Every structure is written in structure tokens, then in C-alpha cells.
Amino acid sequence: MGLNIQDLAISSREFMPGGPLEDRHANDVENEAPALLIDGVPDDAVELAVICHDPDAPLPFGFTHWTLYGIPADVTELSPDADGDHRPGPNDFGTTGYGGPQPPDGHGVHHYYFWVYALSRKVEGTPDRKTFLETYGDDIIEQNRVIGTYER
Numbered sequence: 001m002g003l004n005i006q007d008l009a010i011s012s013r014e015f016m017p018g019g020p021l022e023d024r025h026a027n028d029v030e031n032e033a034p035a036l037l038i039d040g041v042p043d044d045a046v047e048l049a050v051i052c053h054d055p056d057a058p059l060p061f062g063f064t065h066w067t068l069y070g071i072p073a074d075v076t077e078l079s080p081d082a083d084g085d086h087r088p089g090p091n092d093f094g095t096t097g098y099g100g101p102q103p104p105d106g107h108g109v110h111h112y113y114f115w116v117y118a119l120s121r122k123v124e125g126t127p128d129r130k131t132f133l134e135t136y137g138d139d140i141i142e143q144n145r146v147i148g149t150y151e152r
Contacts, residue, residue: 007040008142010116021148025100033098036078045073045118056110064129066098089126101150115145
């Protein structure tokens with residue numbers, strides 16, 4: 001997997017890049033996924049995937065909060081109900097779909113990376129984050145991320 005950043009962009013109207021996520025997005029509050037905007041998808045993309053990952057979690061490989069597959073390449077917005085519109089995969093809570101921030105009390109600011117991947121082939125099934133990256137890394141045409149923060 002090489003460096004793949006050009007025009008693909010992901011953002012949200014609900015938080016500024018590097019800004020805080022609202023409490024309603026937290027796992028133990030409303031657990032509502034933030035709406036995400038996607039732009040600049042390459043013409044040769046077949047499908048998109050989205051992953052939310054917290055590298056600040058006190059675990060060896062961080063914590064994956066969301067894996068979402070089966071997103072058509074022409075989608076420009078993911079609603080808070082995106083799990084019902086696409087194919088949610090496993091998160092590190094041991095469930096499927098969006099699982100919002102839930103950092104340990106007093107652990108400081110955590111960063112939530114919402115990655116979008118434009119792929120040259122469709123994702124089969126619902127792999128976890130590590131398996132997705134290992135299996136589809138060479139199929140990523142472009143990728144980008146927006147980062148939100150959360151703290152208790």
C-alpha cells in the first residue's frame with residue numbers, strides 16, 4: 001500500500017477537523033454516528049469503505065469504533081443511519097456497526113480518525129479493521145481522514 005492522497009476528502013458538518021465530538025455521539029450516551037460528507041472520489045473507484053479508529057486507546061493496536069462497507073462510490077453523504085444503508089462490520093466493543101467514543105475517565109483527549117477509502121474492488125463480507133487493511137491495502141486508490149476528539 002503506497003501513499004494515496006489526492007482529491008478524496010471527508011468532513012462533517014457536526015464537528016470541525018480536530019474539534020470535539022458532541023456527547024450524543026458517545027457510546028454511552030446516544031451512540032449516534034456523526035453525519036459525514038465525502039467528496040473528490042476518484043472516477044475509477046468501485047466502492048468506498050469508512051473506518052473510525054482511536055489510536056489513543058490504551059491498547060496495543062488502539063480501538064476500532066466503526067467499520068462500514070458496501071458504500072457506492074457515488075455516495076457524497078453518510079447519515080447517522082449509515083449502518084442501515086450500507087454493510088456495517090465489527091468494532092472493538094464486540095458488536096457490529098457504529099460504537100461511539102468511550103475513553104476511560106481522566107485519560108485525556110482521544111482522537112477519532114474517520115477514514116474513507118476509495119477502492120478498486122468491492123469488499124467481500126465484513127472484515128475487521130486489521131483484516132480489511134491487510135486484504136484490501138493494495139486496492140486502495142485514495143484515502144483520507146477527518147479527526148474528531150472526545151474526552152471525559
